[in-house]
Amino acid sequence: AQSVTQPDIHITVSEGASLELRCNYSYGATPYLFWYVQSPGQGLQLLLKYFSGDTLVQGIKGFEAEFKRSQSSFNLRKPSVHWSDAAEYFCAVGVSGGYQKVTFGTGTKLQVIP
Amino acid sequence: NAGVTQTPKFQVLKTGQSMTLQCAQDMNHEYMSWYRQDPGMGLRLIHYSVGAGITDQGEVPNGYNVSRSTTEDFPLRLLSAAPSQTSVYFCASSRQGGSYEQYFGPGTRLTVT
Numbered sequence: 001a002q003s004v005t006q007p008d009i010h011i012t013v014s015e016g017a018s019l020e021l022r023c024n025y026s027y028g029a030t031p032y033l034f035w036y037v038q039s040p041g042q043g044l045q046l047l048l049k050y051f052s053g054d055t056l057v058q059g060i061k062g063f064e065a066e067f068k069r070s071q072s073s074f075n076l077r078k079p080s081v082h083w084s085d086a087a088e089y090f091c092a093v094g095v096s097g098g099y100q101k102v103t104f105g106t107g108t109k110l111q112v113i114p
Numbered sequence: 115n116a117g118v119t120q121t122p123k124f125q126v127l128k129t130g131q132s133m134t135l136q137c138a139q140d141m142n143h144e145y146m147s148w149y150r151q152d153p154g155m156g157l158r159l160i161h162y163s164v165g166a167g168i169t170d171q172g173e174v175p176n177g178y179n180v181s182r183s184t185t186e187d188f189p190l191r192l193l194s195a196a197p198s199q200t201s202v203y204f205c206a207s208s209r210q211g212g213s214y215e216q217y218f219g220p221g222t223r224l225t226v227t
Contacts, residue, residue: 043218
């Protein structure tokens with residue numbers, strides 16, 4: 001069965017600093033990979049997704065992620081964090097099949113300090 | 115286009131009470147899902163549906179029932195609430211055909227005392 005690990009529960013960065021959130025997955029075939037963001041009291045919003053092709057994918061709000069098959073990783077990056085990026089971020093892996101089952105990681109909470 | 119809507123936003127139940135969490139989507143998506151979100155555990159799939167009249171269990175189905183009589187609606191029923199069901203519940207929908215992008219509702223925060 002597929003699984004997703006987000007090793008960092010909580011990360012604090014200064015506004016303007018760069019950001020990298022880690023995600024490792026376990027799945028036998030080529031995965032479908034996602035990053036979602038959840039602002040306080042809100043539902044989840046898709047930031048970006050990887051299905052195939054270019055391993056560096058661009059998303060909304062200036063985020064990007066790189067798929068590295070050899071490391072089973074799909075880390076999320078942003079070169080310069082804004083205070084509005086404070087939220088919880090979830091990595092997820094999708095399994096092909098009749099139902100588009102998506103397994104989520106446990107999330108990383110991002111705090112941005114001035 | 116409202117997307118995915120959920121009602122109520124907040125609910126407090128006593129142990130043993132029953133209730134239905136409502137979910138509706140207006141995007142004509144075939145797939146709909148219910149998740150619960152608990153601190154440190156991410157989102158866990160409760161039940162899902164691949165179309166009207168077709169539902170199946172996710173990883174944590176015990177204590178919950180679902181039905182799907184229309185494409186738009188996917189209610190989640192708690193027959194006899196327990197404190198372990200205190201959680202935030204999210205409904206999501208997605209389009210059949212490979213996108214996998216899930217559209218989430220705003221959530222229902224449920225407390226069982």
